[in-house]
Amino acid sequence: MSDQKKLFSSAREEAEAAGAARPSPQTLSPSYRLAFSDPAFLLRDELRPVRLQLELLKPELAFKEKGIEATIVVFGSARILAPEAARKAFEEAEKGSGEVPGDGTAGLDVETARRRLDQSRYYDEARRFAKIASRNGRHSSSAGRFYVMTGGGPGIMEAANRGAHEAGAESIGLNIMIPREQAPNPYITPELCFQFHYFAIRKMHFLMRAVALVAFPGGFGTFDEVFETLTLIQTGKITRIPVILFGREFWERAVDFAFLAREGTISREDLGLFEYAETAEEVCEKITRFYWG
Numbered sequence: 001m002s003d004q005k006k007l008f009s010s011a012r013e014e015a016e017a018a019g020a021a022r023p024s025p026q027t028l029s030p031s032y033r034l035a036f037s038d039p040a041f042l043l044r045d046e047l048r049p050v051r052l053q054l055e056l057l058k059p060e061l062a063f064k065e066k067g068i069e070a071t072i073v074v075f076g077s078a079r080i081l082a083p084e085a086a087r088k089a090f091e092e093a094e095k096g097s098g099e100v101p102g103d104g105t106a107g108l109d110v111e112t113a114r115r116r117l118d119q120s121r122y123y124d125e126a127r128r129f130a131k132i133a134s135r136n137g138r139h140s141s142s143a144g145r146f147y148v149m150t151g152g153g154p155g156i157m158e159a160a161n162r163g164a165h166e167a168g169a170e171s172i173g174l175n176i177m178i179p180r181e182q183a184p185n186p187y188i189t190p191e192l193c194f195q196f197h198y199f200a201i202r203k204m205h206f207l208m209r210a211v212a213l214v215a216f217p218g219g220f221g222t223f224d225e226v227f228e229t230l231t232l233i234q235t236g237k238i239t240r241i242p243v244i245l246f247g248r249e250f251w252e253r254a255v256d257f258a259f260l261a262r263e264g265t266i267s268r269e270d271l272g273l274f275e276y277a278e279t280a281e282e283v284c285e286k287i288t289r290f291y292w293g
Contacts, residue, residue, distance in 0.1 A: 076156025076216030086120035129280035130163030158185035
């Protein structure tokens with residue numbers, strides 16, 4: 001088979017040869033470009049199925065080359081700040097409110113800053129969890145070594161990549177092109193930092209190698225990812241994995257799961273598809289118990 005492959009030029013060699021063609025009206029025409037070397041052609045609406053396949057394949061091949069077979073996926077808000085940043089923002093909001101007495105808007109800013117300061121504990125816990133999990137990333141299980149995977153942005157995602165980085169471990173970031181919050185955080189292993197256009201393909205990669213999902217408080221994106229995972233488990237589309245919702249008070253206020261069960265829109269058994277946790281150590285204990293009893 002290796003000898004047979006040598007009979008054909010590689011795509012790279014063909015592209016280089018095409019670029020060396022003698023200029024003429026014909027060779028300079030866009031129609032003459034090799035299809036796989038023609039960005040304008042690849043960006044046509046009709047080529048969406050090809051782009052979907054490419055976006056699936058690029059990370060897939062990279063993960064296979066690195067031998068990555070198991071991931072712990074961490075979801076959570078991009079807007080939750082590190083404690084030091086949250087403290088600074090709170091102090092600045094307080095200072096601003098004092099400079100304009102009676103300004104109701106300033107008072108709201110202080111309250112928002114105070115809540116973000118309270119939420120910063122989630123950043124610390126995500127960071128600690130990823131650090132602990134990364135240090136204990138090798139087990140005598142079929143899953144083998146696992147890698148922390150996030151959406152690659154700021155907030156909780158940054159915290160998890162940061163914890164893995166501090167443990168001396170590689171970690172993965174799956175960034176997405178959106179108007180804001182899409183820049184990758186600096187703690188992702190560079191060769192494991194990917195950019196996506198399609199949410200669907202990105203979410204597929206979140207789950208293709210997942211051995212656990214840990215969801216910290218978040219907004220629409222976090223809820224989308226959590227509920228898709230629960231739906232796939234509920235309908236048997238993926239093997240059951242531990243789904244851990246961090247911060248019971250937040251999740252029970254945000255979603256009344258018990259109400260859904262009482263109304264019959266989900267079964268009571270579905271309430272067992274996820275668990276709550278309050279500390280990094282508790283998350284690790286629940287994942288360990290799920291796989292090793």
